[in-house]
Amino acid sequence: MHEFNEPLVTAWQLVAGADARLADIVLLSLRVSLTATLIACVAGMPIGALLAVGRFPGRRTLIVLFNGLMGLPPVVVGLLIYLLLSRAGPLGQFGLLFSPSAMVIAQAVLVTPIVAALTRQVIADEWTEYREQLRSLGASRSRAAATLLWDGRFSLLTSALAGFGRAIAEVGAVMIVGGNIDGVTRVMTTTIALETSKGDLPLALALGFILIAVVLALNAVAYALRGWAERHWG
């Protein structure tokens, strides 16, 4: 049990002592992953809603595609974004590689299909219930999509959370496009990977506990919010 007790003590010391370096790492992780999730929601939720209620050629193909992209390997996304952002790449002129912005881009690309596919499922279920009423009232399909996105806002919280969970937990993409530069692009997962390989297990495990705590806390908040919404709006 020794190897678990020591990191627990270390973790507690780091958190209680408000260790500045640790705080920077945790805050950067949250900033990058929350921004990426926000972008993914803005892009993915309308896509998901239109896939659910829309009628256009290629819709089924797109649904299969987005479902498939949910399992996109982070390292592959990282590699592709790396190629796009590298000096010689098409977006090289912006000099984004090895910056938090590059990490946001990579995670947003990774998470958008997840948010879109889960949103599609939520909205498709709503559409079966609302379809005739909305059509009777004269709602166009895009208007119906917007209405259902708003109506399903509390269920969609779960989709957003699933996306965030994926973003905050992945290591491959941010490692490649961020470069794990100390004080600049070092986040929780990349630090854990690095410290483990250096043999500093207590710090790695301490960060692991914080990562799990963050994810659990966010899920608890979302769960409470959904419960409240269900009691309040039905």
Next chain:
Amino acid sequence: MSAAWLAVDRLSLTEGSTRIIDDVSLQLDAQRTVVLGPNGAGKSTLLRLIHGLLHPTGGSLRWPQALTQAMVFQRPVMLRTTALANVIYGLKLKGYPAAECERRARAALAHVDLEALAKRPARLLSGGEQQRVALARAWALEPELLILDEPTASLDPASSREVERIIKAIAASGARILMTTHNLGQARRIGEEIVFIDRGRIVEQTPVEQFFTQPQTEAAQRFLKEEIP
């Protein structure tokens, strides 16, 4: 209203090899028409074809004069917002300015005796109250034709009576009513004319009193006997 407001001409809806609506022709001229028939006769489908929610596989609908329509379903569909906002939603889709939407919606809720619950979350209202919100949402649009698909099928007797009162009030305000019901008493109280259908076909179309006292077809006689033991 003696001239027909809708002529249904050889309407059909086929799904696979099943004929849900089978070569239906009829003229609707009564102000209040009730469609009766056994389960699975195609009543709801006929209403949906007329409302435009379904497209016929054959035949056509001829409207001598285009009528604005609204429809109320068996299960009221409420958005996750207040009762008032649910009524406003329908008006907003028709393009009324915001102030006008609010004014009309409040008036419609008053017509169905729900002003007191205007700000309550619609989905937490009782089934009867939700159906009244749905009626207010339809009424606020001031439709020239109101279609109702078994609006009281899942309601208790008290709520059913209230819904009936509202349907009559909407009819009194000038809207044509086209509805289905399983409640023969209700059909008799609301309808002027009965359209009786069975297995996707029109069996008879008779003024309401005559339908209940001297049904012209054997199928209708059998139906009435089964429904009123």
